[in-house]
Amino acid sequence: MPSFDIASKVDPQTLDNAVNVAKKEIDNRWDFKGTHVTFELNKKDMVLDIEVESDMKLKQLEDVLLTKAMRQGLEAKSFDLSKEAHASGKYVRKTIPIRNGIDRETAKKIVKHIKDSGLKVQAAIMDDTIRVTGKKIDDLQAVMNLCRSAADIEVPLQFTNMKS
Numbered sequence: 001m002p003s004f005d006i007a008s009k010v011d012p013q014t015l016d017n018a019v020n021v022a023k024k025e026i027d028n029r030w031d032f033k034g035t036h037v038t039f040e041l042n043k044k045d046m047v048l049d050i051e052v053e054s055d056m057k058l059k060q061l062e063d064v065l066l067t068k069a070m071r072q073g074l075e076a077k078s079f080d081l082s083k084e085a086h087a088s089g090k091y092v093r094k095t096i097p098i099r100n101g102i103d104r105e106t107a108k109k110i111v112k113h114i115k116d117s118g119l120k121v122q123a124a125i126m127d128d129t130i131r132v133t134g135k136k137i138d139d140l141q142a143v144m145n146l147c148r149s150a151a152d153i154e155v156p157l158q159f160t161n162m163k164s
Contacts, residue, residue, distance in 0.1 A: 101128030
């Protein structure tokens with residue numbers, strides 16, 4: 001029976017490369033010369049810590065990070081930018097979690113979308129991936145297109161382990 005997995009993985013090396021390229025860009029930009037900018041990636045917790053002097057510089061830093069990450073092949077949805085920055089002394093700090101894996105709520109939402117579509121496939125949640133099986137490969141491809149077009153899914157999706 002044909003099947004595939006829906007996953008949401010971020011390659012740590014690609015993420016590290018994107019952060020290093022963004023650091024290099026920030027070091028070379030004239031508008032960041034002589035200002036305090038700290039940019040740390042915690043690979044263990046998959047969290048990016050940013051510390052800058054103002055909100056405007058924080059927005060510019062986020063923009064540079066997203067641009068460089070997308071050029072490295074990471075999706076912008078991989079970064080959870082929804083948390084607010086907080087002031088600490090004369091600096092503004094922000095912690096950006098990296099979305100790695102599909103959490104339970106998002107997995108349930110994806111499975112519900114698949115079941116509501118009326119396609120003759122079965123979807124099962126397996127830890128941080130979703131396995132989709134069906135009799136026809138065309139149905140599986142329709143599920144892939146359905147998941148790509150769903151607007152309320154906040155995580156980047158990869159379709160792996162296709163078997164026929």
